[in-house]
Structures are given as C-alpha cells and as structure tokens.
Amino acid sequence: MRHHRGAGLQAAVILILMLVVEPPQVLAAALGQREVLPNGMVLLFSEKRAVPILTATMLIQAGAIQDPPDKPGVANLTAELITQGTTARTATQISEAIEFVGGSLSLGAGQDVATVSLSVLSRDLDLGLELLADILLNPTFAPDEIKRKAQEVLAGIQRKQEDPGEVAGEAFAALVFGPHPYGRPVEGTETSVPTITREDLVRFHQTNYRPNKTILAVVGDVSLSDLKRRLEARLGGWQPGGPAFTPPPDPAPLTRPVVRTIQRDVTQANILLGHVGVTRDNPDYYAIQVMNYILGGGGVTSRLTSKIREEQGWAYDVGSAFMPDKYAGTFSVSVQTKNQTAQDAIDAILAEMRRIREQPVNETELTDAKAYLTGSFPLRLDTTSKIVRLLANIEYFGLGLDYVYRYAGFINGVTVADIQRVARKYLHPDRYALAVVADLTKAKLKP
Amino acid sequence: MGVLFWFALSAQAWAASLTDRVFETVLPNGLKVLLVEEPKAPVVTIQVWYKVGSRNEPIGKTGISHMLEHMMFAGTPSIGPKQFSLTVQRNGGVDNAYTTSDYTAYYENFAADRVLFGLELEADRMAHLLIGEKQFQPERQVVIEERRLRIEDQPASVLGEVMRATAFLAHPYRWPVIGWLSDIEGYTREDLVQYYRAYYAPNNATLVVAGDIKKDDLLPRIQALFGKIPRGPDPPKLVTVEPPQRGERRVSVKKEAELPLVFAVYHAPNLTHPDTYALDILAYVLGGGQSARLHQRIVYEKQLASYASADYSGVHVDPYLFGLSAGPLPGKTAEEVEQALYAEVERIQREPIADRELQKAKNQIESEFIFAQDSVHQLATMLGAWESVASWKLLAGYLDGIRTVTAADVQRVARQYLTPEKRTVAILIPTKPAQAAAPAAGGKP
Numbered sequence: 001m002r003h004h005r006g007a008g009l010q011a012a013v014i015l016i017l018m019l020v021v022e023p024p025q026v027l028a029a030a031l032g033q034r035e036v037l038p039n040g041m042v043l044l045f046s047e048k049r050a051v052p053i054l055t056a057t058m059l060i061q062a063g064a065i066q067d068p069p070d071k072p073g074v075a076n077l078t079a080e081l082i083t084q085g086t087t088a089r090t091a092t093q094i095s096e097a098i099e100f101v102g103g104s105l106s107l108g109a110g111q112d113v114a115t116v117s118l119s120v121l122s123r124d125l126d127l128g129l130e131l132l133a134d135i136l137l138n139p140t141f142a143p144d145e146i147k148r149k150a151q152e153v154l155a156g157i158q159r160k161q162e163d164p165g166e167v168a169g170e171a172f173a174a175l176v177f178g179p180h181p182y183g184r185p186v187e188g189t190e191t192s193v194p195t196i197t198r199e200d201l202v203r204f205h206q207t208n209y210r211p212n213k214t215i216l217a218v219v220g221d222v223s224l225s226d227l228k229r230r231l232e233a234r235l236g237g238w239q240p241g242g243p244a245f246t247p248p249p250d251p252a253p254l255t256r257p258v259v260r261t262i263q264r265d266v267t268q269a270n271i272l273l274g275h276v277g278v279t280r281d282n283p284d285y286y287a288i289q290v291m292n293y294i295l296g297g298g299g300v301t302s303r304l305t306s307k308i309r310e311e312q313g314w315a316y317d318v319g320s321a322f323m324p325d326k327y328a329g330t331f332s333v334s335v336q337t338k339n340q341t342a343q344d345a346i347d348a349i350l351a352e353m354r355r356i357r358e359q360p361v362n363e364t365e366l367t368d369a370k371a372y373l374t375g376s377f378p379l380r381l382d383t384t385s386k387i388v389r390l391l392a393n394i395e396y397f398g399l400g401l402d403y404v405y406r407y408a409g410f411i412n413g414v415t416v417a418d419i420q421r422v423a424r425k426y427l428h429p430d431r432y433a434l435a436v437v438a439d440l441t442k443a444k445l446k447p
Numbered sequence: 448m449g450v451l452f453w454f455a456l457s458a459q460a461w462a463a464s465l466t467d468r469v470f471e472t473v474l475p476n477g478l479k480v481l482l483v484e485e486p487k488a489p490v491v492t493i494q495v496w497y498k499v500g501s502r503n504e505p506i507g508k509t510g511i512s513h514m515l516e517h518m519m520f521a522g523t524p525s526i527g528p529k530q531f532s533l534t535v536q537r538n539g540g541v542d543n544a545y546t547t548s549d550y551t552a553y554y555e556n557f558a559a560d561r562v563l564f565g566l567e568l569e570a571d572r573m574a575h576l577l578i579g580e581k582q583f584q585p586e587r588q589v590v591i592e593e594r595r596l597r598i599e600d601q602p603a604s605v606l607g608e609v610m611r612a613t614a615f616l617a618h619p620y621r622w623p624v625i626g627w628l629s630d631i632e633g634y635t636r637e638d639l640v641q642y643y644r645a646y647y648a649p650n651n652a653t654l655v656v657a658g659d660i661k662k663d664d665l666l667p668r669i670q671a672l673f674g675k676i677p678r679g680p681d682p683p684k685l686v687t688v689e690p691p692q693r694g695e696r697r698v699s700v701k702k703e704a705e706l707p708l709v710f711a712v713y714h715a716p717n718l719t720h721p722d723t724y725a726l727d728i729l730a731y732v733l734g735g736g737q738s739a740r741l742h743q744r745i746v747y748e749k750q751l752a753s754y755a756s757a758d759y760s761g762v763h764v765d766p767y768l769f770g771l772s773a774g775p776l777p778g779k780t781a782e783e784v785e786q787a788l789y790a791e792v793e794r795i796q797r798e799p800i801a802d803r804e805l806q807k808a809k810n811q812i813e814s815e816f817i818f819a820q821d822s823v824h825q826l827a828t829m830l831g832a833w834e835s836v837a838s839w840k841l842l843a844g845y846l847d848g849i850r851t852v853t854a855a856d857v858q859r860v861a862r863q864y865l866t867p868e869k870r871t872v873a874i875l876i877p878t879k880p881a882q883a884a885a886p887a888a889g890g891k892p
Binding site for chain 2: 001002019048050051052053059091092095096099100101102103104119148151152154155156159161162163164239264265266267268270298299301306309310311312313314315316317336337358366371372374375376378379381382383384385405
C-alpha cells in the first residue's frame, strides 16, 4: 500500500476535515435533525433511503475517565459485559439474534465514552432496537460471564505486549499524562482487572448508563416519526439519573524532555514524540489543524513525510496529529524506522517542529492545506456510517448542527501569521515526551 | 406483516439489481470500462485495476508488483516528481493503491465535479510513468521499512508468511506480496521499467468509475483519454499449477512474543468453482461472529482461546486457501487449541448443520453484500476485484448461488476440502523478551 492509513490518524480526521463546498441549503437537508427526548437522551437523525440499511451510534458518558481511581478497567469491563447476558437473554441468545439477521451490535469503552454501534437491514430495525434496549437496561453481570471476560481482557493486555506500536503508545500516554486518567490504559492493568468485582460493574452501570448522559445518532432507511415511536416503545422506560461528572484537573505540562526506552527484539524502532495538546473548544483549534496539516498531518505531502520518508527513505509511515479528547488533548508524532536511524528520525522531527515555529510557512503550503481541508468535505459524508459518527461527534463536542456552514470560514480565515503563532504556542520541541520501543543495542539513542 | 414482507422483498430485489446498474464496455485497445451511476452522495471513485500481482513475479524479483505500485506515484512528463498525491489533495481528493497476489489497484476519491481530473491522472500514468533512479532508491528503503512494519515485527504476520510458503510448493502464492527482503534489496530500475511495460497496458486493466456521474457524459471523455493509449503485448501467462497435497505439513516459528498462535489452512477452490458458495457458508458457520461455532465452543464454552476464526475468500485467480486460526489464552497450549479447531471441523463433517445455522449464514452474507453498497468506493472495489480475478458478472449469480446451498452441500465441502492430508499447520512458539525479568524501563525522567 502506498500510504499508511493508521487508525489513530483516521480517528483524528473524523472531526477535523469538515468544510463546505456545497451551498448551505443542500447541507441543511443532508446533515440531520436534533431532538431531546423526554428522558434526556439527545437524538440526532438523518433520513437516507438509498440503501435499505440503518446505522446507529450511541455515545454514553461511561468511558475510562469515569473509572474509580483505584480500579482502572471498570468502564471497559462493564462495556464488555453489557452484551453478555440480560434478564431476558443469554450472551449467546443476544449474539445469535443479531447475527441471524445479518446485523451487528457491539459495545466498547474508550477514554471518554462508551460507544454502542448497531447496524441492521432496515427491515430488522425493531429487532435491533429491542436488543439495544435490553442490553442497556437489563444486563445481569453474571459471575461466570465476568470471570470469562476478565480472563479475555487479561489475555488482551498480555498480547498487547507483542505489538511495538501498542507498547510505545501506552508508555507515551503515561509520560504525557502522568496521574491524569488519560495516562492509564482503558482496559486496566494486569493487577487492577482481577480486583474488579460484580458490585463495581453493577454500580458503574447504574451510575453512568443513563439516557441523560447519552447521545444517539441514527442514519438510514426510516422516517423520524417512525423512529421516535419505536424508540419511545423500547427506551421510553430508561430512567435518567446519576450524578454530574466532575472533570479531572488539567494534566500538568512537562517542564523538560522525558524519555522512556523499552527493549524489544525488533527490526524497527517504534517512536512516539509529543506532549499535551488542546481540547476541541480551544479558539485556536482550526489554526492548529491547518498548521499540523503542513507539519505532519497532510499525508505524503506534509513536511515530516517529505523529509523523513520521501527524501531519506527512513520510514514508511510518519505523521503528526492533534487529537482532541473531551478533557485534554494530545499532540503526537509517530514514526517507525529501522533501529539504526531512530536518532536521525527523532532529530528530524524536532528540527521540523522548530522550523515551523521559527519560520513562516510559505503561501503555497497554506493554500494547499486549505484546499484539501475544504475540498474533501463531501468525502466525509458519503456513507451512512460516516454521517452517523459525524452527527454524534458534533453533539458530543457541542459544535452545533450549523457547524458545517461555518467550517470553511474557520479554515479559510487562517493566515501565515496564525500558523506561526499557534506553532509557537502549542508545539514544544524543548519539553516533550519521547517513548521508544526498539532494539536498543542497535538504536544508539543519544543519552 | 405486510410491511415486513415488502421490506424483505425490497432488500433482496435491491441487492439483485446491482449488476443491472453496471454499464460495461471494452475500448478498442482492450481496456475494460465499468461505470455505475450512484447519485446518493456527491462523490465519485475512480479506480484502475491491473491484472498483475505477486503471482506473476519470477523468483528473485518477489514483491516487484508492490514496488512498482509505489513507483506509480513518482510522476510523468506532465506530473512532476512527488506531485501526484499533492495534486490530488490540492483538489480535495484522497488517493491510495494496494497490491495483492492477484491484482494491483489504484484509486482516487473526489467530490463528483473532479471526476475528469482523476481520469486524466490515471490515463497519464498508465502510459507515461517515469521511474527515475533518484526517486527509486529512497522508495526502495521505504518499502523495506514497510516490510519491517507490517511483517518482521508482527508475530502473526511472520507466521502467516511461513505458513503460505509451506502450503504452496510450486505456485507463486507461496511468497509474500511485499516480497522477500533480499529481493526488495536487489531490484534495479530497469527491472521495474520492464515490469511496467509488460503488465501496465490497457488490455490488462479495468477502469471502474462509480458515484454521482452521468455515464453518457463520461464515456466519450474516457474514450478520448484512455483510447489513445496503445494496446500492449499480451502479458505472459502463469503456467505453474499447484500439485495436489498428499499429507499434512507442519511448521513452527519461534519469535519473541507473549502467547502462541495456531493457524491451519486447507487448499480450496476459487470463486469460479461451484463449491465456492458452500465454502462461503462453511466459513460463516464456523467463524461468522460470536454465535458461530468456533467462538461458541472454543472461546465461550471451553475457554481455550481469546479468539477463534475461519476465513475463506474465493477472490483469487487460482485456487487458494480455507483458513482456521486461534489465539490460545494464557495457560492453554497450542496443541489443545489446535485439536479443538479440528473437533469443530469433524462435527460438521459428521452431522449436518441446523437449518437455522444455514439460514443465519445466508442472511449474513446477503446483508454484508447490501451494506457494501452503502459506499461507492466499496462497491467499485468489489467490481474491480471480481473482474480482475474472473469476471464481475459472476456477482449477478452470487446471491442466488448462496441461497441454493443446502446443509448437505456444506457437509460435503467440509468432507472434501477440510481433510488432514490437505492441511498445513503453523504454530507460533513464543520466546520471552531477553530482558523480561529486568524492569522494562530505561527511563531517565
């Protein structure tokens, strides 16, 4: 494959690459509607009749950030268990019912939210909603299911150690975020997971799986009135509740470079370099995204790729991203290069971070970045699953459904001076975290 | 009930109508053109598929199809070096390419109004690619890094590579698409130029355009852009046929890892064979989700593995493989997991599957087929892949073929193809990290 399409980078661009080339009235029809249901759940909806399918995404404020501080992994294990048996159905009956109609229903926890994904042919909408409601409202958390899933989670934690990228990512998050919850792995640790009890899971579910903490986005072959009638029937009895969440204090910024090196018998050094970034509501958010596109976000056309890949042939994949989570953001540069060129690649990354701070970008770079960021908009909305994710994220980050009309203005308003200003303010080549997984005998990193 | 029935009919009829919506023509120079008008989103995908992959490579030049894929971005007399993707992105597009054992595909996805621009780029590099030494040398290093990233440092990838090299004795499916390291290090610029001349001709390619297009407007433009490219010589035909396997083959890989892996593969026919439908069903019955047999028995009930799956794809020019794989849980051995996989195969060989299991597999396949058409990119990809290995027209009969499979058919193909003497088994034996006992950190905060 010519370009790498890393999962992390993909996730980063979901929200970033939105812009308007179509007239607003067309978008108004395309983007969707918003309603708050009586139990507090926010519904985002877009009718799409072209294919007889239906896709739904639910974001529930039940991510790892809600974990009890002494028990990382509770949110993850709760999410894993919700599909594993209800008062009405066994784990197998749930998976068999949805798979029998060729649909899918899955649940997974991230740092901020738990995400529920439902896909069905539109003829199976009722079944899909019935199963969705059953797992959310009536999970049993049976002890043998807990034991089974905890064992799988522990195996997953162990197997992650085989993947140099995962090992580097975990070390990097710990360096950047320290005691902040984002510094801990979502799935918990080999010591925390065995201590999680059934009561922990029941309490976590009771507290956090509530309609007033939930966004539901639905796109597909159904009308809004029909959907609302069915939602009322299935989820009308879901009661709001749970205390308001108090966000953790901001992560402390680094004051100097901090480095963690990890020995593995690998041919490539897996490198992550970066620091705390920005949240989605930062007023400089768009200028930062344009700056990052030029630095390392713009695929094979970025400065980092030109230098490290195209000129030197040091790496297949190199890129940078500002990832906004809800309560803190991350800036990271990632590269994999043969052990012997690890230090060269690190030096080149730092040099490019300094250059974009010290020298203005040229007008062509800025024009190209804007052209891509605004011109690729239709590609962000060309499938039901992309639209459903976008709708959910617009609500989650409070961007407003008119956001897509305003986006092009935000991007096109960025100037050469803005780029340099935000590079100086938000890039820190003198105080960063560096995680390297490599064969250290060959990598010869500078002390 | 009436409403449900209507929906059921409409989903089926909808899927079946796919092939009616495809327009096909062949230009005088041999280029096959497939156009699909899908106006549901204001986007277009432009894809060029060359019928060349690692199965066409000679020994010593393995991976050259993939190396050439990288060089296809190097430029032409009209698109300067390194300008291809830059130009695409400047127009709000995304581009990429990929190589398999059987084909090499290139695509650009754009807002619909850029369709001609994408076609110009593809026509230009079909005829006028420049492979400069200055671009080639660093790109070779990039490919070596890609091999390190995707294969060398990933235990499952290394195991898969060794497994295929054991399952195939003679057929080029035995070597990895990315090529052996020594061969990547050895290509010359002239090798690539020759390979491009031999395989990148309109008569060895398919152009697929799908999205918000008007066929009648687009076709004359395609004829003008691509029609002027001269037909090339017929590409060399692969003569090697894999001889029948006569006995189980076993291989192991020792590598730094935490847990073992178990792969077992069987030779199986491709999508031109009537058994392809029953094999698709068999793969779903065994591995199509959490309610499928391998997960139910091996992961859920016996708690031997954290995953267990089955894999079959007939989308290959020559017969390929039906695969089983599993990842043992800590404390469980590769041997017991391997035996548990075979126990499920033997159960299907012994007792016919239940009607509901059969119907579930059919529903899953049909649904996947319908979901794929939500994206014009995925739709075009399906057409391009089938056309590159056989014919896109086989898609017309695909769901009918699936619907007619019986439980007896599934049992018969399990007995015929999933036999121990046609099996290749590959086991990953983990070795512990050298410094596992010491603290992993060399930290200097």
